[in-house]
Amino acid sequence: MNIGLNTQIILNNIPQQEILGHLIILKGQFVLIEEEGNKTQYKFLSPEAVEKAFTAKTVNSGWLSPNTLWWEITPNGEGIIQFYPPQKYSVSIQTPEGNNTITIPMPAFIFAGCNSSYYLWAVKGRTFKQDCQLYKAPLPNIWDDSNKICFGRNIPPACNPDSINKTWELFWNSPFNQDFSQNKSKSHPHNVCDLLISLRTTKSFPAKELVAREYQTIKTPNDISKYLFQHE
Secondary structure (H helix, E strand, O other): OOHHHHHHHHHHOOOHHHOOEEEEEEOOEEEEEEEEOOEEEEEEEOHHHHHHHHOOOOOOOOOOOOOEEEEEEEOOEEEEEEEEOOEEEEEEEEEOOEEEEEEEEEOEEEEEEEOOEEEEEEEOOOOOOOOOOOEEOOOOOEOOOOOEEOOOOOOOOOOOOOHHHHHHHHHHHOOEOOOOOOOOOOOOOOOHHHHHHHOOOOOOOOHHHOOEOOOOOOOOOHHHHHHHHOOO
């Protein structure tokens, strides 16, 4: 590609009075060319200076919910990571006889969203640790290889500090079916829904049921922003 020729073609089609300067991109630095009257000035700029010039606008997230641990703006949209300690949830499981609504204990969860994609992992313990091991969420309707939530016909909103809590509620309020129910539990490897139904009279989720995520790049919460948000 002849960059110089392409640049000249573009410049020839722009009125000269509209051109305030040129920014040349070099390896490791930039050159700003400005014309003032009959004089031409050259300024060598660092990548940090150029970044500051293009991101001078202040950006803030507003007030974040107590569950939110991480918020960033990624090339693909806003990325958010939340932590939910162990607690009981009301879930509706689709069966041949109809929907079976039960209240069951669940482990702690790491919930992450980026753009319109959302992910869920389980963790052991009651408090958040950024280097803790991530496990498969013991629930159906979550892709086994990526831990991405399948919302079915429901369309979750794009992730932001306001919408992510609504998406969390949407996930739990939607009936669970048998999709992606395999390999989510040690005692019920063929269908995790059987485990969920057995937890109706249990006070806390048995951590021994959690299945480790093998051969995965994202192994701890530290990896979510590094690998998931940048490649979503």
